[in-house]
Amino acid sequence: MGKRFAGLVTATLFFAMPFTASAAEPLSPEQKEAVKALIRETLISNPELLEEAMGILVKKREEQEMAERKAELDRMGAAAATHRAALERDAKDPTFGPSDADVTIVEFFDYRCPYCKQVADRVLNVAKADKKVRVVFKEYPILGPQSVVAARAAIAAQALGKYVEFHQALMAWKGQMDVDSILKVATSVGLNADKMKTEMAKPEVEDRLRTVMSLGRSIGISGTPAFLIGKQLVPGAVDEDYLKQLIADARAAK
Incomplete structure (x- = not known):
């Protein structure tokens, strides 16, 4: 599911590329709106992607919190060793x-x-x-x-x-x-x-x-x-x- 979500977002951005003058130039307001419309259409057509995206976000946050907690416990353990x-x-x-x-x-x-x-x-x-x-x-x-x-x-x-x-x-x-x-x-x-x-x-x-x-x-x-x-x-x-x-x-x- 994660690869499918990333692929659809990439495809959406790819189809938006004809609206851009060149890769080095920023998007115009009209081009930005066109990209947003394509992304919105993709998500409306595939609503399960929102749930998938939230799942990915929650997992990343949990992994980050676990890593931070482990680092804190390691620091406390090192401090305890000195006492x-x-x-x-x-x-x-x-x-x-x-x-x-x-x-x-x-x-x-x-x-x-x-x-x-x-x-x-x-x-x-x-x-x-x-x-x-x-x-x-x-x-x-x-x-x-x-x-x-x-x-x-x-x-x-x-x-x-x-x-x-x-x-x-x-x-x-x-x-x-x-x-x-x-x-x-x-x-x-x-x-x-x-x-x-x-x-x-x-x-x-x-x-x-x-x-x-x-x-x-x-x-x-x-x-x-x-x-x-x-x-x-x-x-x-x-x-x-x-x-x-x-x-x-x-x-x-x-």
Whole structure:
């Protein structure tokens, strides 16, 4: 169909050539109108060409967008490579899994992000099933003040020794993320509300958030969830099978 469309347009222009004085001279207004009339007649006689032309245009735009997206992910991956230690081995980050794991999953997330909530259990399920996988949690509250409150609470839960339990409970929480609601979630996993409030108010909590936010921005992360697995930076919600494939790819690349 693409060749047919191009051929008909070429033929239309060819038949318009007698109206031109020479190839080097511009078309006169009358000649331009004659060319337009021939093209219009061709399209009226072959209306399917319009649909074909739109299909070609959409495909080209999709290919261009894919190429631009790949280039952006490659750039972000290169930026991440320069921050490998901060991403995978910052002692202040909460983690799950063995310290000698051969593959590390780094996840940037926001507790108010619906896609982060979708993948929360998937990430932990994969890590629990594969004893050589380690997860590094990066609090990345980009969806407003309540996200910041939730992230501060999670860091407080880490200090109190119940990060993963609180993380899972807060990801499962469906309501608002104001202080009262978050403390309710905290007590549901055995945390003391007063101790949580004390920890949340500590300046090192704010310092930690600032550090992680700066790291994410330096890489170019603008949405959540975002994963770094091996050398691959993967944005968006992923299923367990894809996570396992990314882990296998990371191992094969070593």
